[in-house]
Amino acid sequence: MPFALRELVWKRWNLNAFAEFAFLRKLSILPLRMTGTVAMFVVLIQRREPKTLTDKIPEKLDQQDPFAMLRQMTFFFLSAVVLAATAAQVCADAPRTLKIGDPAPNWKFVPGTDGQLHRLQDYNDAQIVVVAFLCNKCPCVKGYEERFKRLVTAYGSRVRFVGINSSTGDVETMDIMKQRVASGGLNFDYLRDESQTVARSFGATSTPHIFILDKDRRVAYTGAFDDNRDAKQVTQHYALNALNSLLKGEAVSLQQTQQFGCAITYR
Secondary structure (H helix, E strand, C coil): CCCCHHHHHHHHHHHHCCCHHHHHHHHCCHHHHHHHHHHHHHHHHHEEEECCCCHHCCCCEEEEHHHHHHHHHHHHHHHHHHHHHHHHHHHHHCCCCCCCCECCCCCCCEECCCCCCCHHHHHHCCCEEEEEEEECCCHHHHEEEEHHHHHHHHHHHEEEEEEECCCCCCCCCCHHHHHHHHCCCCCCCEEECCCCCCHHCCCEECCEEEECCCCEEEEEEECCCCCCCCCCHHCCHHHHHHHHHHHHHCCCCCCEECCCCCECCCC
């Protein structure tokens, strides 16, 4: 806001009204910023300071501000508009999660902590590929690391487990990923999807988010690894049951569950 106009608002108008809509002007979405600015001046017009002292004294003590209801209705209406627009923006940004039977995205040239560039075809020797979207910070992921390591050891070359980090944040860097591999003794490939291209193509929403790919590299299971982040309280082994069924050539009885953990924030 220009300095002269800001001074006018400060001196001649009720500053509280300005504050009510100040947050709207900070929104990054241009249409909402325009809406917020227009609404701010609409309300300011209704809150102009009285010119004389006698104007401040109502004829009756119980006299109400005739514009109070209008201001409240305007504020709630614009709040609803902001919430609806924000929700629509979030839905527009959220990727579509792969469904059962969908072919796996053919990712290429994704760097790993081993210093190599990885692609889906690197795992053609395995009957099944488990893709797990992970990160460095999430406590839920840390709680699952031992279970992931046991899976790799138990199934050997029949199943390849691939961890992919598509998360944002100061700790989600290749250097810290290498530290996690070293300190945690991770025995699987851990890749950095800096552009989030792989995560978007899978439609990953949280860490961990599991996708099990069958021999044809189609999604056979997606969701949570099991039913509890506490290994001692697990009663349903979703991923392991799916793996066992696929290795036997049987259909997966439970193909999809609700993943849980830390949300993946998309840029």
